[in-house]
Amino acid sequence: MVTSTTASRRVLGAAAGVAVMGMIATGCGATTTGDGGDESSADVEEGFTIGLLLPDEHTARYEAFDYPYFEEAVGDLCPACEVNYQNAAQDTDRQQSQVEAMLTEGIEVMVLDAVDAAGAGTMVQQAKDQGVPVVAYDRLAEGGVDTYVSFDNVRVGEVQGEALLERLEEDDSVDDGQVVVMHGSPTDPNASNFKEGALSVLADAVDIGQEYDTPEWSPDQAQEQMDAAITAIGADDIVGVYAANDGLAGGAIAALQSGGVTDLPPVTGQDAELAGIQRIVAEEQYMTVYKAIRPEADTAAEMAVALATGEEYSGEHEMTEVEDGEGNAVQAVLLDPIPVTLDNVMDTVVEDGFYTVEDICADAYADTDFCAENG
Numbered sequence: 575m576v577t578s579t580t581a582s583r584r585v586l587g588a589a590a591g592v593a594v595m596g597m598i599a600t601g602c603g604a605t606t607t608g609d610g611g612d613e614s615s616a617d618v619e620e621g622f623t624i625g626l627l628l629p630d631e632h633t634a635r636y637e638a639f640d641y642p643y644f645e646e647a648v649g650d651l652c653p654a655c656e657v658n659y660q661n662a663a664q665d666t667d668r669q670q671s672q673v674e675a676m677l678t679e680g681i682e683v684m685v686l687d688a689v690d691a692a693g694a695g696t697m698v699q700q701a702k703d704q705g706v707p708v709v710a711y712d713r714l715a716e717g718g719v720d721t722y723v724s725f726d727n728v729r730v731g732e733v734q735g736e737a738l739l740e741r742l743e744e745d746d747s748v749d750d751g752q753v754v755v756m757h758g759s760p761t762d763p764n765a766s767n768f769k770e771g772a773l774s775v776l777a778d779a780v781d782i783g784q785e786y787d788t789p790e791w792s793p794d795q796a797q798e799q800m801d802a803a804i805t806a807i808g809a810d811d812i813v814g815v816y817a818a819n820d821g822l823a824g825g826a827i828a829a830l831q832s833g834g835v836t837d838l839p840p841v842t843g844q845d846a847e848l849a850g851i852q853r854i855v856a857e858e859q860y861m862t863v864y865k866a867i868r869p870e871a872d873t874a875a876e877m878a879v880a881l882a883t884g885e886e887y888s889g890e891h892e893m894t895e896v897e898d899g900e901g902n903a904v905q906a907v908l909l910d911p912i913p914v915t916l917d918n919v920m921d922t923v924v925e926d927g928f929y930t931v932e933d934i935c936a937d938a939y940a941d942t943d944f945c946a947e948n949g
Contacts, residue, residue: 616882621654647875722906731771751813752783796825820850855944
């Protein structure tokens with residue numbers, strides 16, 4: 575998928591970088607980091623190394639989109655720069671070792687999507703002690719990072735809850751049974767934001783029969799949790815499932831199908847994973863949340879290059895201020911999430927080049943009505 579749309583993505587990446595190039599060009603040979611701290615020798619013309627650390631391989635987006643998008647955006651902004659990329663495979667100790675190795679090898683700026691945001695404070699401090707600024711990516715790591723880019727994660731949960739509630743109201747099934755609620759990993763601060771948003775919509779509107787936190791965002795754990803919910807509630811009395819992302823949705827749906835449920839209740843998701851979109855077109859999963867990764871990765875690259883060259887971020891997205899878990903104020907860009915159902919798959923993930931119809935309609939999904947209608 576990444577290679578099939580490289581040309582169009584390069585055009586988009588180049589366009590996103592134009593506004594920043596003028597700003598960072600004046601940063602060649604800059605003498606300060608973005609927070610006015612230690613001297614920096616980073617130079618766009620000579621190039622430097624940016625460390626990118628992503629948290630897991632359960633979530634398909636990181637390897638398929640975040641890393642290649644980020645690398646491409648860096649290439650557009652700083653052709654002589656290199657990206658040192660590592661994935662922690664959901665292992666905090668492994669991520670700690672990756673951070674230490676990067677700092678030893680030499681990086682000018684670190685872009686960190688932490689496995690454990692609270693536990694990442696040590697990693698952030700190690701970087702700061704060496705004069706290396708830190709961009710928190712997708713999850714707000716503690717420790718006083720320099721900047722942060724993600725989505726409005728409370729709003730993500732609200733979007734999911736609103737979509738589920740709206741569907742239950744359309745089906746006139748709000749009062750016909752119970753909703754199973756499956757939150758994300760308790761070590762991920764985004765998961766608590768999703769939970770806050772979703773429960774603000776659902777808590778007083780539906781009967782929540784079972785509620786779970788899912789360690790490591792594991793689809794296997796989600797399947798086990800749904801098995802337990804079916805035992806506790808009864809499959810016929812489950813009218814909806816709030817699943818915090820597409821991996822959890824897949825586990826929940828697998829459990830329902832294994833339990834003999836053929837008329838599936840509406841199930842939410844997030845991340846617009848290919849498997850989630852395919853379940854949507856097969857009418858197994860009701861919705862997902864599309865978080866356009868291209869602008870997130872582009873913004874992270876813009877922040878990283880600006881920090882390394884001693885400049886301030888001045889990209890197209892407005893900055894706001896958030897607090898991390900330790901009360902540190904952090905300048906941030908928060909992007910808007912987009913709900914995706916069967917009705918707007920073509921207008922969102924396909925139109926943006928995230929997936930092609932051929933990607934979605936591969937193998938067994940070719941026989942769906944969506945694929946027949948869209949060639």
